Amino acid sequence: xxxxxxxxxxxxxxxxxxxxxxxxxxxxxxxxxxxxxxxxxxxxxxxxxxxxxxxxxxxxxxxxxxxxxxxxxxxxxxxxxxxxxxxxxxxxxxxxxxxxxxxxxxxxxxxxxxxxxxxxxxxxxxxxxxxxxxxxxxxxxxxxxxxxxxxxxxxxxxxxxxxxxxxxxxxxxxxxxxxxxxxxxxxxxxxxxxxxxxxxxxxxxxxxxxxxxxxxxxxxxxxxxxxxxxxxxxxxxxxxxxxxxxxxxxxxxxxxxxxxxxxxxxxxxxxxxxxxxxxxxxxxxxxxxxxxxxxxxxxxxxxxxxxxxxxxxxxxxxxxxxxxxxxxxxxxxxxxxxxxxxxxxxxxxxxxxxxxxxxxxxxxxxxxxxxxxxxxxxxxxxxxxxxxxxxxxxxxxxxxxxxxxxxxxxxxxxxxxxxxxxxxxxxxxxxxxxxxxxxxxxxxxxxxxxxxxxxxxxxxxxxxxxxxxxxxxxxxxxxxxxxxxxxxxxxxxxxxxxxxxxxxxxxxxxxxxxxxxxxxxxxxxxxxxxxxxxxxxxxxxxxxxxxxxxxxxxxxxxxxxxxxxxxxxxxxxxxxxxxxxxxxxxxxxxxxxxxxxxxxxxxxxxxxxxxxxxxxxxxxxxxxxxxxxxxxxxxxxxxxxxxxxxxxxxxxxxxxxxxxxxxxxxxxxxxxxxxxxxxxxxxxxxxxxxxxxxxxxxxxxxxxxxxxxxxxxxxxxxxxxxxxxxxxxxx
DNA sequence: AGCACGCCGACT
DNA sequence: GTCGGCGTGCTC
Numbered sequence: 001x002x003x004x005x006x007x008x009x010x011x012x013x014x015x016x017x018x019x020x021x022x023x024x025x026x027x028x029x030x031x032x033x034x035x036x037x038x039x040x041x042x043x044x045x046x047x048x049x050x051x052x053x054x055x056x057x058x059x060x061x062x063x064x065x066x067x068x069x070x071x072x073x074x075x076x077x078x079x080x081x082x083x084x085x086x087x088x089x090x091x092x093x094x095x096x097x098x099x100x101x102x103x104x105x106x107x108x109x110x111x112x113x114x115x116x117x118x119x120x121x122x123x124x125x126x127x128x129x130x131x132x133x134x135x136x137x138x139x140x141x142x143x144x145x146x147x148x149x150x151x152x153x154x155x156x157x158x159x160x161x162x163x164x165x166x167x168x169x170x171x172x173x174x175x176x177x178x179x180x181x182x183x184x185x186x187x188x189x190x191x192x193x194x195x196x197x198x199x200x201x202x203x204x205x206x207x208x209x210x211x212x213x214x215x216x217x218x219x220x221x222x223x224x225x226x227x228x229x230x231x232x233x234x235x236x237x238x239x240x241x242x243x244x245x246x247x248x249x250x251x252x253x254x255x256x257x258x259x260x261x262x263x264x265x266x267x268x269x270x271x272x273x274x275x276x277x278x279x280x281x282x283x284x285x286x287x288x289x290x291x292x293x294x295x296x297x298x299x300x301x302x303x304x305x306x307x308x309x310x311x312x313x314x315x316x317x318x319x320x321x322x323x324x325x326x327x328x329x330x331x332x333x334x335x336x337x338x339x340x341x342x343x344x345x346x347x348x349x350x351x352x353x354x355x356x357x358x359x360x361x362x363x364x365x366x367x368x369x370x371x372x373x374x375x376x377x378x379x380x381x382x383x384x385x386x387x388x389x390x391x392x393x394x395x396x397x398x399x400x401x402x403x404x405x406x407x408x409x410x411x412x413x414x415x416x417x418x419x420x421x422x423x424x425x426x427x428x429x430x431x432x433x434x435x436x437x438x439x440x441x442x443x444x445x446x447x448x449x450x451x452x453x454x455x456x457x458x459x460x461x462x463x464x465x466x467x468x469x470x471x472x473x474x475x476x477x478x479x480x481x482x483x484x485x486x487x488x489x490x491x492x493x494x495x496x497x498x499x500x501x502x503x504x505x506x507x508x509x510x511x512x513x514x515x516x517x518x519x520x521x522x523x524x525x526x527x528x529x530x531x532x533x534x535x536x537x538x539x540x541x542x543x544x545x546x547x548x549x550x551x552x553x554x555x556x557x558x559x560x561x562x563x564x565x566x567x568x569x570x571x572x573x574x575x576x577x578x579x580x581x582x583x584x585x586x587x588x589x590x591x592x593x594x595x596x597x598x599x600x601x602x603x604x605x606x607x608x609x610x611x612x613x614x615x616x617x618x619x620x621x622x623x624x625x626x627x628x629x630x631x632x633x634x635x636x637x638x639x640x641x642x643x644x645x646x647x648x649x650x651x652x653x654x655x656x657x658x659x660x661x662x663x664x665x666x667x668x669x670x671x672x673x674x675x676x677x678x679x680x681x682x683x684x685x686x687x688x689x690x691x692x693x694x695x696x697x698x699x700x701x702x703x704x705x706x707x708x709x710x711x712x713x714x715x716x717x718x719x720x721x722x723x724x725x726x727x728x729x730x731x
Numbered sequence: 732a733g734c735a736c737g738c739c740g741a742c743t
Numbered sequence: 744g745t746c747g748g749c750g751t752g753c754t755c
Contacts, residue, residue, distance in 0.1 A: 015743080019744050025743035046742045047746060063743055102744080333744090717739080 012068065015043055016055040016089075018105035026059040028070040035071070038080030040114060042073035051108050053081050075114045079294055081107065084349045085311055091348065092341055095730075097705060097721050098334040106309040106334065112287025113294075122181040123167060124150040129175045137162040141170060150179050186288040187275040190300050192240035194271035199237075203230050206376040207237035213352040213374070214241055214316070220343055222323075222368045223356040225378025226387065227587040231356045232262075234378070235319050236269050238354055243270075243299060247316020247351070251302045252338055254327035254548075255279070261550075266302065277303030277310065305330060305338030308345060316351045318342045322548075323355035323364060324580055335722040339364075347731045358587065359580040362629065363636040363726045365622050372728055388558070388589035388596030390614045392605040399601075405493045406501055410559045410599045414502075417597075418509050418538050422556035426498055426541045427585045429565055431467065431515050433459040433497045434490030442482035458517065459496050465517075498561055499541045506539065514542035547584040556596055558589040563600035563610055572634050572692070579609045579621050586613060633671070633694055635724055639701050641693045642722040664708045670695040697729070 013035060014024040027043050029035055039054040049072060089107060093100035125145040131138050140160040145151065157164045170176040199207060206223065213219045225231040235251075242249040253262065255278060267273050275289045275298045289310075292298035296313035303310075305328050308318075320328065320339045328338040339355065346353035355364055355373070368375035381387070393399070393407045400407050406426075414424045436454045438445045446455040448466035455464035457475060465472040478485050490497070499513050512528060525545075532540055535554045540546065566578040582600070590596015600610055612621035630637045643664060666672045673692040695701040705721055 012743095017742085017744095019742075021742065021744090023743095027743065043743085045745090048742095050744095060743080067743060069743065099744095105744080 012059045012061070013071075014055040014057050014059045015041060015052045015071070016104050017043065017045055017050050017052040017101050018108055019045065019050060019101050020099045021101055022099055024055040024057065024100070026061075026063050026068060028068050030070055030074075033071070033074050035074055036080055038082060038086060040075040040078045040081070040108070041071045042075075043071050044069045051111070051114070053086075053104060053108070056083075056086060077116060078114050078291075079311075079313075081311055082313075087348050088341075088345050089309075091344055092334065092336055095341075095344075095702075095727060096334050096336050096723065097702065097709065102334050103309075106306060107311060109306065109309070110283070110286045110290040112283050113290035115287070117183055117288070120152065120181040120183065121178050122150040122152045123156060123171065123176040124148065124179045126174055126177045129173075131170060131173050131175050137166045138170065141166060142175075145176065150181060152181060184288070185297055186285070186292040187298050187300075188272040190239075190243060190266075190270035190272050190274065192243040192270070195269055197233055197236075197269065199233065200230070200382055202378060202380070203234050203382070206234050206378065209374065209376060210235065210238040210352070210354060211241040213238075214245060216352070217350040218347050219352045219374065220346065220367070220372070221352065221354045221374040221376060222360060222364050223354060223376045223378065224360050224365075224368075225356070225358060225376075226381060227358050227584070228381040228383060228385065229358075229378035230382040231358075231378060232265060232321070233269075233382075234376075235321075235354050235356055236266075238317060238319065238352070239270075239300060242317040245316060246314070248293070248296070248298070248312050248314055249300045249317040249319070250307060250310075250312070250315060251300070251319045251321060252305060252307060252328070252342060253302065254322050254325035255304045259550075263302065266300075270300070274300040274302045277301050277307040279304065279306070308338050308341055315345075315349060317354070318346055318351075319354045319356065321356050323357045324359055324361040325357075326577075331722065335720070337724075340727050344727055344731065359583045359618070362576050362622065362625055363728075366626060366636045367726070367728055369626075385590065386595065387616055388586055388598045390586055390598035390600065390616070392563070392600045392602050392610060392614060394605050395601055395603050404501060405498060405561060406505070406559070407599075407601055410601065411505060413557055413597060413599065414509075414539060414559070415506060417557045418506065420556075421535075421554075423532070423535065423537065423552065423554045424539045424557040424559065425546060425552070425555055425585075425588055426502070426539065426559045426561055427543075427546060428493065428495050428498055428541070428561040429544045429581070430456075430492075430494045430562075431458070431517050431543055432456040432465065432494040433500075434492055434494055436491040437464065437488055438491060439479040439482060439484060439487050440489050441484040441487040442479060444479050444481040456494065457490055460518075493561065495541050495543055502539055502541065509538040510536070511539045511541065512537040514540055514546050516543065516545055544581060544585075546588070547581055552588055555588050556590050557599070558586050558597070559599040559601070560585065561601055563602040564604055564607070567604070567607060567609060572632070572640070572694075575609050575625055575628070579612065579625075582609070582613055583618075633696060636726045636728075637697065639695045639697060639699070640724040641695075641701055641705060642724070643691050643693065643705075644720040644722060645691075664693070664705075667704065669699045670701070670704065701725070 011029040012026050013029055015027045016024045035041065035054045037054050037056045041052055041054060042049055043052050089103045090100060093103045125148060140162060141156065144156060144160055153164060153167055157167055167176065210221055213221055223231050223234060239249045263273055275292060277289055289298060293301060294311045294313055301307055301310060320342050323339050330336055343353050364373065367373045393409055395407065398407050398409055417424050434457045436445065437457050446464055448455055448471055453466055456467055458465050462475050463472045464475055479487055495513050495515050499511055502511050512532065514528060529550045531537055532552055533550060560582060563582065566574055586598035589598050602610055608624040609621060612618060634640060671694040
């Protein structure tokens with residue numbers, strides 16, 4: 001690969017560039033410079049300079065030598081990407097049908113990481129020297145530096161209570177001198193023995209099992225524990241074990257859950273904050289963490305899915321918390337599932353991976369049942385609090401009068417809770433006031449002009465909003481078709497409408513809406529979450545964002561306004577998603593106060609998802625769902641791929657069908673759920689169409705797709721593939 | 732004519 | 744992913 005031939009021929013190497021080209025390119029190595037596989041380099045590509053990594057495999061000698069360009073820069077200080085990481089990049093590229101360069105791009109996402117950090121300069125007393133004239137300000141500064149310690153300039157000025165110009169004056173007279181300060185480490189070393197916690201008997205058993213997994217090399221464990229059962233405490237013990245063995249650890253959290261609260265819990269256990277990695281981290285910090293991870297200075301990273309591609313020096317454990325969460329899936333660029341790829345990374349580098357959830361994904365449950373994963377159960381709340389009682393309200397018999405949405409039984413329970421000083425939560429996963437507006441006179445329905453979804457009325461903003469593409473218009477006074485006035489009616493409820501109903505029926509309660517679209521942004525949301533936490537609201541009406549994150553200690557009652565919502569979707573995972581969401585939401589009830597209550601308003605009280613929730617019988621849900629999937633050939637028993645066709649065409653079934661026929665004619669081995677099916681309704685954004693292919697396990701779906709990708713439009717032009725396949729069988 | 736936009740191929 | 748080239752259609 002690196003001939004230093006006698007006849008002084010120039011060396012050539014493979015270089016992978018972070019661009020959507022199908023393979024590694026070939027470059028010349030400048031004379032006298034050493035590169036090896038993994039070395040990070042800068043190379044010319046077309047009209048620009050890009051980062052890249054020297055890659056494995058023979059460089060292509062067949063390329064016209066006149067075309068070959070030379071590596072412009074070698075990043076000698078940055079350590080080469082390790083063989084395991086390079087294999088991981090290749091694996092992910094192969095799996096996702098994405099160009100390997102696009103996966104490498106996720107590894108090289110911090111440009112700052114490669115440059116040396118500009119040294120931090122500080123000041124120190126030049127021993128013995130005194131200023132020409134003493135002033136009170138100068139005296140204060142000199143008192144601080146007397147001991148010979150070095151200070152950052154602004155820090156010293158602040159500590160002395162003087163302005164920076166005083167320091168500058170002293171520097172001028174050489175009373176102070178400039179010195180280099182050591183670089184700030186991105187995170188201190190966590191101490192596995194900082195604050196050992198008292199574990200319950202069950203927790204201890206699980207933690208012993210997890211610690212033992214380190215001796216097995218590759219292993220995956222699933223912690224299946226109810227909300228409040230202490231999953232976190234238990235997997236912290238696995239992190240302690242990794243640290244004791246001198247290994248690095250990575251905790252992956254869904255983006256939403258990266259809360260200060262979680263970081264504080266880590267700090268309490270290990271005595272220091274972990275390094276963080278997610279989209280909000282500043283470029284400078286990002287560079288420090290990247291370098292720290294590569295050098296081994298950073299021992300534990302807590303991050304969102306992209307942290308999986310960090311160049312760890314010696315990674316020995318990955319934890320995927322809330323492993324069922326959809327936020328682990330990336331839909332754009334390289335469409336990967338961080339949960340699945342974490343398992344792959346653990347497999348390649350032979351270390352344990354831990355998946356944790358109160359409501360595991362069906363895939364993980366199946367893998368556990370078939371013995372591919374070790375399964376650990378934490379069935380009880382560590383505080384001893386009871387799980388809430390959940391009952392259905394049959395809306396056919398116990399429902400409210402026409403035009404109202406809350407059943408009398410639910411309202412009674414809310415009033416009782418209010419009288420006892422406890423909080424209630426009404427959950428409805430629908431923003432706005434009403435999901436459909438129509439004209440009573442002519443039947444006109446307000447539809448989005450871009451994507452044909454119904455427009456949702458947002459009464460506080462006085463707008464009609466499309467929840468698909470974000471398009472909005474002012475709420476008109478008159479019908480745009482027949483010009484009738486006062487004829488527009490709102491159909492169905494959203495959170496705003498439920499809040500209106502609560503305010504009119506229980507006016508003495510302090511009500512609060514928690515919905516992502518309310519004005520004030522993330523700041524206001526944080527404040528309001530805090531208000532709820534402190535008991536400053538009696539009745540909270542919320543969309544799905546109340547399911548995650550904050551705990552509400554005074555919440556006793558949870559009412560699901562429409563428990564059927566989401567069950568009748570075209571989405572093949574509708575049941576699973578609804579089960580997980582409702583289990584989380586009802587789990588908010590009575591976590592600390594005990595005796596929590598859950599109500600499910602439904603027209604289908606016999607539905608297996610709702611029955612499982614009421615009976616507190618998760619197993620019943622998984623059993624029913626697994627059977628249904630086996631019959632339908634859905635994951636994890638079949639394999640599913642979505643072909644996404646995007647383009648500027650206006651939505652039209654004809655154009656879509658034409659594209660489909662050109663790209664992926666139906667095959668006897670695969671089921672194509674085309675535009676006519678509900679599958680399309682699942683994600684019909686602007687300029688985007690998706691169809692689902694479902695193939696049996698033994699069918700080589702990737703080869704099939706690869707074939708049609710070659711025949712059809714270029715993969716990076718209008719056509720994208722998203723695979724929803726559990727990789728467990730392919731390791 | 733001047734340009735904005737979309738499409739398409741090339742990039743070693 | 745990003746650039747440059749080229750065709751189409753619209754505006755000053």
